[in-house]
Amino acid sequence: MKKSMLARCLAATLALASSITAGAAGTEGQTSRAPERESTLWRFGAEKNVATSAVPGDAVFGNAFMTLRTEGNHGAAITALWVRNTQYIDQDGRGRLMQMAVFLGGNGECVNPTEAGSDLPKDIGTQSTLLFAQLDGSTFRSAVHPAYWYFDPDLTPDPPANPPPPCPVDVPPSRVSQDLMEKTVEIGVEGDDRLGRHVGRYTMQEEIFERYYAEMPTTYLNQNFWKLTRFDPVTRESRVYPAFDSEHDPGGPASESNVPAILSTCDGKHAYGMWSPFEAEGGDFAYRVHMFDFSEHGWSNSAKLSVTRGWGSGGPNPLEVTTYFTAGTIDEVKASLARIYSMYPTDVPRQWPPTGVIPPGTEPTVSCDILGIPTGTAIDLRAFDITSADISTGNKARLSALSNNGTVLNQKWQIDTRWGEWTSDRVTDLLGLPSIRSFSHGPDPAGIPTEWALDSTGTALFSRKYTASTYSWSTWKATTVSGLGISGVHTIRSFDHEGPDAALGARHRQTVVSNDGRTIYFRITTNNVWGPWHSVLVSAQGIPGLTAVRSFSMGVTPSGLVRQDMLSNDGRLVYFRVYHGTAWGPWNTTVVADLKVPDYL
DSSP states (O other), rough: OHHHHHHHHHHHHHHTTTTTTOOOOOOSSSOOOOOOOOOSSSOOOSOEEEEEEEOOOOOOEEOEEEEEEEGGGGGTTEEEETTTEHHHHHOOOOTEEEEEEEETTTOOGGOOOTOOOOOGGGGGGOSSSEEEEEEEETTTEEEEOOOOOOSOGEEEESSSSSOOOOOOOOOOOOSBBOOOOEEEESOTTTTTTTTEEEEEEEOSSSOOSSSEEEEEEEEEETTTTEEEEEEEETTTEEEEEEEOOOTTTTOOGGGSSEEEEEEOOTSSEEEEEEEEGGGGGGSSEEEEEEEEEEGTTOOOOOOEEEEEEEEEEESSSSSSEEEEEESSSSSHHHHHHHHHHHHHOOOOOOOOOSSSOOOOTTTOGGOOSSSSOOSSEEEEEEEEEEEOOOGTTTOOOEEEEEESSSSSEEEEEEETTEEEEOOOOOOOHHHHSSSEEEEEEETTTOOOOOEEEEEEEEEEEEEEEETTTTTTEEOOOOEEEEGGGTTTTOOEEEEEEEEEBBBBTTOEEEEETTTOOOOOOEEEEEEEEEEEOOOEEGGGGOTTTOOOOEEEEEEOTTSSSSSEEEEEESSEOOOOEEEEEEOOOOOEEEGEEEEEHHHHO
């Protein structure tokens, strides 16, 4: 790209930055300032003491077509992107989201300042230091000292969620880098409601590296975005590539190219793409795609699209990248990419990945064997379960809602002290069974995380155990319901396992709902040995008119409350109560339709 083209591309950002002067305040909330320094893109003012002026960094902004959310507890990174009531961003952890990350000195994640924060348990917070945050209409600006993804574990009594890999150098001795990571994000740019602009800048201040690799930005999309299309915005040629698992197969040339990439649902109704005019500005530039099948770890799957620049030596400081991102149907995304390219053409020769090309209409089913976009919101469920946090869930609580036909398991994960968005998996992909009656998760008496699934007949119980040293689950093993030892009970509606928690103490509890839904059986451990089964009628729970339920569950919420849930006999109401110190509170109700659980055909 000619320099005059680059100047045109940055002109709008420069104009936006001119309003950020010493003492400036956003139109929606206060503004904090970073120290004064030279910058062609940002002027933050002259205040030196940013510690007393930092603001939370939470914001929601956009237009009638696209809405973004940022969260200060994630370094003001983008944690949600909504288009047509569909949330695109993978929110499962600070390593995902839509954010910037830099890998310094060729050391990979071992020296990896990350905008959203470090690899620590959720309740610790971002660790990145928020220096500045300002919302002005549909434009958001922020600056942070980014946390290192891995750092010296002696700095905290809380271990990282995942241990660092073998590193060629010592991990950083501090939690937070003193480098400066800044961004301006605007929605509805260049006359296109579907188009957003992300202008990122990274300045090395702690130690200058000439060798580094930067993602500016990277966007993790939820597991429904599993179809990879590469698109030439000049010729409008597009090629579809098979899905791949980046943990086991890097994807070869298909994962890395200077041909813009689009990730979409299988039907193309929801898609996301990025393009950057800096593709002609030097460095190892690529539109990189990673796809992660985390099913063996029990984590949600994810697909990642990044604009990247890297240098083996002589990398610039600071590094600046402007990236345009767009969402909508795949045809709308292609149109927006072609339009923005026509405004700032680079004339770079495209280097199509040479392998894995699939002729249109002949994509293998495995590449897109994903649920796609839900047809609506479920009004009834087959079973409902709350899971306490443990090492297998990344120390996050989890909520599970089984579809009424037992074929789709919907789950949402803890994000700090609240629930994230729903994700969905086919039961057959998880278990190899077409459907189940219930699903539960909890530690066995020996403390080993265990998952249980009751088959569709209600007579067989499948279980698997988690091995922390390998971050993997065992194969599913089947036992009979009769083997539980409940006299005269061979078929049940649901099975639940919980403990330890504030209500149980160090004990464990298993709960079974009878086949007619009228009786609840339960047993509790003493010194890690199961006691006898007890029973209680549903009608004895003191809920007027309630004589039968579909499922029973007990677990700990993201805010730390112990809760019991019962799903009504028609699957349309959830009855719940919370444990308060020494006793259970009254039963309350939630309408299943208000839970916004996705519904699939």
